[in-house]
Amino acid sequence: MAMQFTFGEGLEVTGMLDVANRYQGGPGFIHGGILTTAFDEAQGMACMVLRRPVVTGHLQIDFAAPIPLGSVLELRARIDGTVRRKVYTSAEARIVEGPFADPDVVVATSRGLFLTVGAEHFDRAKDFVDGVPVSPHGTSSV
Numbered sequence: 213m214a215m216q217f218t219f220g221e222g223l224e225v226t227g228m229l230d231v232a233n234r235y236q237g238g239p240g241f242i243h244g245g246i247l248t249t250a251f252d253e254a255q256g257m258a259c260m261v262l263r264r265p266v267v268t269g270h271l272q273i274d275f276a277a278p279i280p281l282g283s284v285l286e287l288r289a290r291i292d293g294t295v296r297r298k299v300y301t302s303a304e305a306r307i308v309e310g311p312f313a314d315p316d317v318v319v320a321t322s323r324g325l326f327l328t329v330g331a332e333h334f335d336r337a338k339d340f341v342d343g344v345p346v347s348p349h350g351t352s353s354v
């Protein structure tokens with residue numbers, strides 16, 4: 213997904229998403245699956261501090277407010293803790309530009325469980341790789 217990421221202090225990662233027209237779900241608003249993808253990317257990116265590949269095991273989104281096309285979304289994500297291969301993460305989204313912008317209002321939240329995996333996890337699909345992902349960290353082609 214075409215997001216810009218910056219690494220803040222500590223374990224927090226900030227991702228910015230321009231809510232383009234192609235991300236429409238209901239008329240005028242972002243599709244919930246797109247927002248879910250953005251959280252998956254941001255929380256997966258927060259896991260990169262571990263310097264091991266991870267995959268998403270469980271992701272739970274609360275859609276608290278509608279997000280109109282043309283918004284700029286800010287997603288802040290972090291690792292909350294690790295247990296063995298399990299990596300517990302959370303994130304919030306705020307509209308920071310556009311007609312509904314209010315940096316004090318959280319419009320969606322996410323909790324995600326990621327699992328560290330070995331290189332063999334991806335090796336199994338190497339014959340099916342299709343193209344170069346858009347994302348600089350190489351996880352998504354959306």
Ligand SMILES: CCCCCCCC/C=C\CCCCCCCC(=O)SCCNC(=O)CCNC(=O)[C@H](O)C(C)(C)COP(=O)(O)OP(=O)(O)OC[C@H]1O[C@@H](n2cnc3c(N)ncnc32)[C@H](O)[C@@H]1OP(=O)(O)O
Nearest residue numbers: 252253256257265266267268269270296298327331334351
């Ligand atoms: C050549 C190297 C290439 C490197 C490339 C690096 C890329 C960049 C890296 C990093 C940036 C990442 C950015 C990511 C952004 C996008 C990520 C995605 O969209 S990933 C696609 C969607 N997800 C899947 O396709 C997973 C499909 N599922 C699986 O493969 C397995 O189910 C997996 C790996 C998640 C777990 O399977 P198991 O066999 O490895 O692990 P078990 O032994 O079953 O579980 C381990 C522990 O986790 C818990 N667990 C597993 N799944 C759970 C679940 N769904 N809910 C709750 N707990 C779960 C279990 O209860 C267990 O817990 P206990 O340690 O015993 O306490």
